Amino acid sequence: MGYTEPVPNALMKALAFETSARPLDRKLLVAKTAAQGREVLRTLAASGTSWIGWDIATLRMLAHALAADDLARRGLMLIDEFTSMRLVDEAIEEVAGAGGATIARAMRQPGFRDSLQRALRVLREADAEPGTEHADLVDAAVAVKRAYERRLRERGYADRATVLRAGVEALRSQQAALPAEFVYVVPMMVHYAEAELLRAILERPNTFVLESDPVIGLARPRAGVGFRDAGIASTTAFLHAPLQAGSADGDEVRVTVYAAATPHDEVREALRRVMSGNIPWDQVELVATDARVYGAAVYATCQRLGIPLTMSTGLDLSRTRVGRAVHGYLRWVRDSYPSEAMRVMLEAGDVAPRDPPGISGARLAQRLRRLRIGWGRDRYERVIEKALRASLEAAGPADNREPHEAESTRTREQNELRALRELFRDILRSAPDAPSRLSGRDARGTPAAIATGLLAFLRHVPPADEADQLVRERLEQRLQRARAELTAETSWEAAFARIERVVRMDVAMPTADDARSWTSQPGRLHFSDVSGGGYTGRPHTFILGLDATRVGITAFDDPILTDDVRKSMSARGVAIPSSAELLAERRYEIAALAARLRNHVSFSFAAWDASDGRAVPPASEMLQALRLIRRDESLSYSDLHAELGRLASAVPTGSGLLDAGDVWLNAIVTPDGVMRDAREAVLRAYGNLARGIEADRIRSGTELTGYHGLITRDAPEPIRVYSATQLETLGTCPRRFFYRYLLRIEPPETYDFDPEVWLDPLERGSLLHKAYELTLAGARERGIDYADPAFATFAHDTLESVIRGWRDRVPPPGEAAYTRERALLHEDFEIFIGSIREQRPDWLHLEFEFGRTRPFEIETTAGPMRLRGAIDRVDRLEDGRLRVIDYKTGSRRGYWKRWPFAGGRRIQHVVYTAVATRLLGEDVADMEYQFPTRKGQNGRVRYRTEALQTPETALGRLLRVAKGNFFPATEDANDCMWCDFRNVCGVKMKWGRPVSRPAEWTYNIGRMRDEFAAFRNIRDADG
């Protein structure tokens, strides 16, 4: 048998027979979907029988054709899915508005809305209503149905149910005829109006359900209208009657079973078995009970392994580039426009400015991160404009960049900011008014507004390939329909859920020879679901997902049309299936699938549900498959588990190896599952891993190397400009200084949404510093005495206006967090006010800048050093001398009177004292750290100038290390506690304390070395 030649089952034989019997007649094949019909005819053609003379239709297509004249006569207009959605939404709003509060609330919940829509479809197509004896929700569903139907009537619309019923009527009254002389139906399960239409079709002459493989041992469900069993049954037709299988003279089918740990492993195991059997991909079909979960796993695995694939179920939109971008956008809108979400999309290339400015997405993402936008639709343009203005100004005192460096990055900054401005201007102009993150419960909106925003966003999603373009076109068509139809205002959540439904779509798989395909193709593995599977005639089929949950009854949970409601409707003669009947249909469909397969069928399931974290039992089909293999009905689940043995997992057990991971694990793991020592082999194969391990070995050794901070220089250290912060970083940990200021590594700024927190400690400190400065300056300007009650009023007013400005810059997560933090800031400010009243400072300078416009240089024992920064306050004392003040808004920890340098970690006092002395030309009595907050307990730590070492000595010690070639890690792991480079250094937390290997190395080995002398000198600064 050539590998492209299908193995015929009963249906294919019947089809071939009818084709040969009526070669010249026009014949219509009615299938569940057009793709299924094409698949059947494709298989017929591949078997050598021409399909000339055949047309394909679905029941819906036939209904449209049959009802067309009648609808035209009645002046009814056919509506699509979107107009129908609009009418449903209007009906829901009407009923919710008229009902009680509980019903109204339930009806506006997106989940309930979906259930309601499903129930409405059933009731419309069954053309029935439940009785009045049921719960409020059922009454509400009936009320929605009536409101919806009233709208249909008033507006002269015909929906799908109307068309199906009109088709039945037209056929039975013979006002319309079937569009072909001979009509053949592929057996299918149908309900309600579709079932009625199928019955009406089969009442006409020359209409037949094609003969198909029988299902032995299961009663045929009501939904199987007009099935005709073939006389001979293959082995798998006896799945539910295994003892009878031995006596059959139909085709012998080989049956196998296996179990895997997860759906992903189950798919991989199927592919491994194909590989080990040396079977061409186009002889294999994978059929899954859960097309969404298994489809995703199959697609991802085939993409990674380069296995050509077709999918009768199509591909979930979210697996495509444009689908990923759409979901990213919806998340962005739903979460109130967090800039972090947009940063991720920019970085991934899912969104980009329309006119590419020659700047990479990664750079734009970095620029966006630095803007600290946080979240909120209105903030983007404002913050970007502000940043653009700031980039035109000279650098401020907090800017540690060299002036020439700041200048050289200015143009780049501006280009990036302009590109972001263009991008967001366009996207945000059309974006919907999303409610704020914490106050959105009662917000309202329209699906149309969200669709409009999404359409504008799509203009900025770069095209990936031609196939992506086709997906985009289809998506845009749907969004345009949603924009036109779904304009009724509803709860924000419901509006959002509507759009999520609009974009929840499957798209045809792209293939090389045919841009889009829903059918199998030569050379490709094929994936399908239970109802569409088994029509390719392929000799190897894997039925995946046969676990109790996926096959079982939970799939039919219906909160509105519950089993009780269905039973009472059934009792009144309405043909509505109960959940038990639906389960029976499901089992029958799986059995019918097995019966139509030939040659080899594999049954499998995944035993672990990772999302729920629990074991999942096999469906009874797995046990039946084993009973069929052994022709023994007495086998139990224990026998099944014994047969299945070890679960298929990441470790392959057979000879089929899919990828490098399989090859490695196959070589490393023994047949008993024991991992061998493969260290040498792995390291030989993975050079980077080997280098990492070698680096780790060297780092722990005694030899001083680059891994320990030893560097070589091409040229002597230039005269740099230092700030007190830089010098304190150097004195704390030279390695941190090296990373941050010599390598210029900037830690990424990420903003996690915390509904409880508005300002981080840095922002809070800056805000208070600003308020301190403006209060003192403003009070003097207005002549307000510190003791005057007006001073306190003025101080709080000043703080309030600073807080308002900050709110504009850093949006609070919600009113509650803002109100709480604002109150705490005012509490802290009371402490500042009290401190000022006590000190009554005669201040000379506030925010006294140095080293910015004119270099400030100081001669040290290690050479000249340039300094830059700003002193918070300089006071004139009663004796005429000066006092330098620095505010701290954190705790007093680390500021000791008798240990002024804290082992080299404090140097601000020396720097500021030296600066004030030299630039102001006056005697500086002392320097004082003030802590005017609750956290700082209004403390003050004062250092007399004569008690500090001379700047020449103190700064010289630091400069010697900065100019040297050795930047060791600190020897004290406590220094690592708040360091930005903890991940880089591999610092771990244990019992709330940092454990730092670099610090341990310095303590145990590094500090004994001669090269450590310069840094030891810093640590010994306190004597």
Ligand code: SF4
């Ligand atoms: S984590 Fe510790 S050792 Fe590493 S740079 Fe920071 S302070 Fe230094």
